[in-house]
Amino acid sequence: MGTKYVVVPYSALKVGDKRMVLPGATKESLKSLPEFKYTTSP
Numbered sequence: 001m002g003t004k005y006v007v008v009p010y011s012a013l014k015v016g017d018k019r020m021v022l023p024g025a026t027k028e029s030l031k032s033l034p035e036f037k038y039t040t041s042p
Contacts, residue, residue, distance in 0.1 A: 006033040 014021045022030075 004031075005036040006030060007036050008033065 008022060012022060014023055
C-alpha cells in the first residue's frame with residue numbers, strides 16, 4: 001500500500017486518548033478523497 005495525503009476537514013476528526021480518528025472512515029472512502037499536494041514557492 002502506498003502513501004497518499006488526503007484533504008480531511010478538521011471538524012470531521014475526533015481527538016481523544018492521544019489519537020485522532022475519522023469516524024466512519026473506510027479504506028475505500030479514504031481512497032476516494034481528493035489528494036493533498038504541497039505547493040512549492042517560485
